[in-house]
Amino acid sequence: MRKLLSTKAVYSITPFTLLDYPDKTACIIWFAGCNMRCLYCYNPDIVLGKGKIDFDTVLTFLRSRKGLLDGVVLSGGECTMHKNIIPFIKEIKALGFVVKIDTNGSHPLVLQKLLQEKLIDYVALDFKSLPEAFETITKSQLFSEFEESFSLLKNAVVPFEIRTTFHSELISEAAFAKMITYLETQNFEGNYFVQHFVNNVSTLYKLDNSDREIRHKNFSTSKIKVIFRE
Numbered sequence: 497m498r499k500l501l502s503t504k505a506v507y508s509i510t511p512f513t514l515l516d517y518p519d520k521t522a523c524i525i526w527f528a529g530c531n532m533r534c535l536y537c538y539n540p541d542i543v544l545g546k547g548k549i550d551f552d553t554v555l556t557f558l559r560s561r562k563g564l565l566d567g568v569v570l571s572g573g574e575c576t577m578h579k580n581i582i583p584f585i586k587e588i589k590a591l592g593f594v595v596k597i598d599t600n601g602s603h604p605l606v607l608q609k610l611l612q613e614k615l616i617d618y619v620a621l622d623f624k625s626l627p628e629a630f631e632t633i634t635k636s637q638l639f640s641e642f643e644e645s646f647s648l649l650k651n652a653v654v655p656f657e658i659r660t661t662f663h664s665e666l667i668s669e670a671a672f673a674k675m676i677t678y679l680e681t682q683n684f685e686g687n688y689f690v691q692h693f694v695n696n697v698s699t700l701y702k703l704d705n706s707d708r709e710i711r712h713k714n715f716s717t718s719k720i721k722v723i724f725r726e
Contacts, residue, residue: 504547505529505578506554511561513569517596517618520566525554527572531602533635534624536663536693537700542573544700551584558591567594567617576603576610585615596620601645602638611652619649619656625667626675633666650684658684659725663693664707676715676722685719692724 510524526539528547537543558568568588575581576599585595596618599607610616623642624630630639649656658679662672679688693706715722 500551500580500583502550502552503578503580503584504550505580506547506549506551507542507545507573509549509554509557511557512565516569516571516598517567517594520594520596521564522567522569522596523558523561523565524569524571525575527570527575527578529577530572530574530600531577531636532574532600532624532638533700534661535633535635535666535699535701535703536661538694538697539573540698540700551580551587554584555587555591558588558593562591562593565593567596569596569598571598574600574602576606581606582609582613582615585610586613589615594618598622599645600624600634600638601642602636604641604644604648607645608648611648611654616654619654621645621649621656621658623658623660623675623679625660626671626678629667629671646682646684650682657687657689659689659691661691661693662706662710663703664710665704669710669713672710673715676717676720679720680717686721688720688722690722690724692726 505527507526507528513522513524526542528545530543575597594617597616598620600622625633627639692708695705711724
């Protein structure tokens with residue numbers, strides 16, 4: 497246990513948010529490191545950085561927030577790539593918090609265990625693109641792992657959301673329409689959240705501004721409601 501608690505995997509803590517966990521007051525635990533290098537990533541310091549905070553410090557912080565917060569969001573970076581994530585979440589759950597994870601879906605075996613042991617209460621799964629653009633956007637070859645994680649969530653009872661970051665130079669309107677079709681062929685129903693790339697912010701790679709006109713078009717289908725988030 498001491499070795500677990502001394503693990504420095506966390507980059508920083510956001511002590512309060514009303515936006516990142518639906519209908520919950522929460523904090524965000526930002527895990528350092530990621531196995532993707534998405535061109536539009538807004539967290540280059542976190543993705544390329546090393547952990548600064550150990551789990552013991554995080555748990556001490558969470559004990560001070562009992563009764564004040566409903567939940568904990570584990571984000572990053574990629575939280576599921578850290579070897580002690582499962583025992584760490586067990587400690588968080590023991591404190592009485594609900595847990596949401598933000599994930600790129602690249603570690604389906606970890607996700608499977610989290611679901612089986614009922615350690616997570618909500619999942620946000622990033623749908624980066626279809627296979628033809630996936631490696632270009634993420635600098636990885638992990639689409640099949642994403643699909644496996646997607647399949648696990650579709651068959652689980654835990655609520656989850658699918659979300660995409662849209663940049664007009666990386667995903668064309670036609671490609672975006674194909675992504676929606678893909679979700680339908682996978683028998684996904686519900687909300688599909690799309691975050692438009694925020695121009696003029698620091699990202700992992702320097703990108704030109706993205707055309708935001710797509711926000712004004714209706715892509716929803718009878719099964720999927722496409723929601724553009726600001």
